[in-house]
Amino acid sequence: MKALQYRTIGAAPEVVTVPDPEPGPGQVVLRVSAAGVCHSDIAVMGWSAEDYPYGLPLTLGHEGVGTVAAVGPGVTSLPIGAPVAVYGPWGCGSCVKCAEGRENYCLRAAELGIFPPGLGAPGAMAEYMVVDDPRHLVPIDGMDPVATVPLTDAGLTPYHAVKRSLGTLAPGTTAVVIGTGGLGHVAIQLLRALTSARVVALDVSEDKLELARTVGAHEVVLSDANAAARVMELTGGRGAQGVFDFVGVEPTVRIAAGVASVESDVTIVGVGGAGLPVGFGLLPFEVNVTAPYWGTRSELIEVLELARSGAISVHTETFGLDDAPLAYERLHAGRINGRAVILPNG
Numbered sequence: 341m342k343a344l345q346y347r348t349i350g351a352a353p354e355v356v357t358v359p360d361p362e363p364g365p366g367q368v369v370l371r372v373s374a375a376g377v378c379h380s381d382i383a384v385m386g387w388s389a390e391d392y393p394y395g396l397p398l399t400l401g402h403e404g405v406g407t408v409a410a411v412g413p414g415v416t417s418l419p420i421g422a423p424v425a426v427y428g429p430w431g432c433g434s435c436v437k438c439a440e441g442r443e444n445y446c447l448r449a450a451e452l453g454i455f456p457p458g459l460g461a462p463g464a465m466a467e468y469m470v471v472d473d474p475r476h477l478v479p480i481d482g483m484d485p486v487a488t489v490p491l492t493d494a495g496l497t498p499y500h501a502v503k504r505s506l507g508t509l510a511p512g513t514t515a516v517v518i519g520t521g522g523l524g525h526v527a528i529q530l531l532r533a534l535t536s537a538r539v540v541a542l543d544v545s546e547d548k549l550e551l552a553r554t555v556g557a558h559e560v561v562l563s564d565a566n567a568a569a570r571v572m573e574l575t576g577g578r579g580a581q582g583v584f585d586f587v588g589v590e591p592t593v594r595i596a597a598g599v600a601s602v603e604s605d606v607t608i609v610g611v612g613g614a615g616l617p618v619g620f621g622l623l624p625f626e627v628n629v630t631a632p633y634w635g636t637r638s639e640l641i642e643v644l645e646l647a648r649s650g651a652i653s654v655h656t657e658t659f660g661l662d663d664a665p666l667a668y669e670r671l672h673a674g675r676i677n678g679r680a681v682i683l684p685n686g
């Protein structure tokens with residue numbers, strides 16, 4: 341089968357031919373319908389040989405949707421042909437976090453060498469992919485694979501982030517979304533669907549701000565040196581009760597700190613590597629700063645239900661598998677609006 345692999349540190353990913361996978365005991369092989377292109381892959385492919393934590397070659401793609409093609413011994417619950425979405429942050433299944441469905445925070449994954457597909461294990465940018473356990477699949481009968489696949493990360497990650505702050509985002513509050521790309525444009529919709537906060541969206545690109553407005557941002561602000569002042573003006577000097585940074589670089593965490601109100605939540609989702617020091621007088625009183633990772637199994641089911649109800653929808657651009665390297669180039673250049681989705685089987 342064909343697969344998109346990251347093969348050499350620092351080089352672009354390549355489409356190669358690899359053996360078709362066979363399901364081992366307890367495993368499921370999916371015929372991949374759609375695979376999402378996440379900016380995290382660009383961060384991964386930017387790491388030096390010392391920092392790179394996975395094996396090579398690595399089949400990319402940690403957002404996957406497909407149909408059940410084959411099941412290994414012991415799998416009885418999944419009919420062949422069933423359409424499913426893959427829950428990516430695989431855990432051990434039996435520690436206390438996994439028992440709660442919080443496999444993104446599995447206590448034993450590192451020790452057991454368990455990695456998400458596309459981030460250590462072979463991922464979804466291939467004609468077929470192996471899923472280690474049926475519990476990592478959610479049925480998506482009747483849902484469009486292209487519109488659904490980004491929900492497994494670009495939906496789930498902001499859903500987890502926004503859900504933590506629902507208690508803070510009361511009527512009359514403001515939520516700020518910094519970076520309105522794949523994750524950010526879903527975050528805006530989640531904030532609109534789940535809260536009555538006023539949503540202010542920031543980006544460096546006019547195209548992205550246009551999309552932000554289309555998907556429900558009340559206000560859009562260019563993310564430049566005046567951005568924090570502009571947001572403070574829009575909030576009558578009070579600042580925002582929820583700030584979601586989907587970039588995570590120095591300029592954006594500084595904006596986040598500059599617009600946070602007292603007792604607000606600042607959530608740094610972007611893996612740009614920047615952080616905020618917390619201490620008396622460094623930030624407004626009682627600001628909670630956090631950096632979450634992905635989301636839980638039950639949250640994936642919830643975010644898929646939200647999409648099924650029509651409350652959120654992902655803006656997508658599709659590419660064939662042969663053009664997947666181009667999709668990464670375009671994302672790197674800031675030229676994908678919404679989420680790029682690869683169609684490995686045409």
Ligand code: NAD
Nearest residue numbers: 378379380519520521522523543544563586610611633634
């Ligand atoms: P994306 O490229 O689709 O979106 C990023 C957006 O940020 C773009 O619209 C870009 O124009 C904008 N941007 C860049 N610099 C900016 C600035 N200075 N101010 C405001 N906006 C700016 O990327 P994505 O796939 O949505 O991922 C967003 C970030 O989230 C990435 O860092 C990714 O690695 C990270 N991520 C984290 C998790 C997690 O679990 N924590 C999960 C998925 C993705």
Ligand code: ZN
Nearest residue numbers: 378380402493
């Ligand atoms: Zn991702």
Ligand code: ZN
Nearest residue numbers: 432435438446
């Ligand atoms: Zn676990």
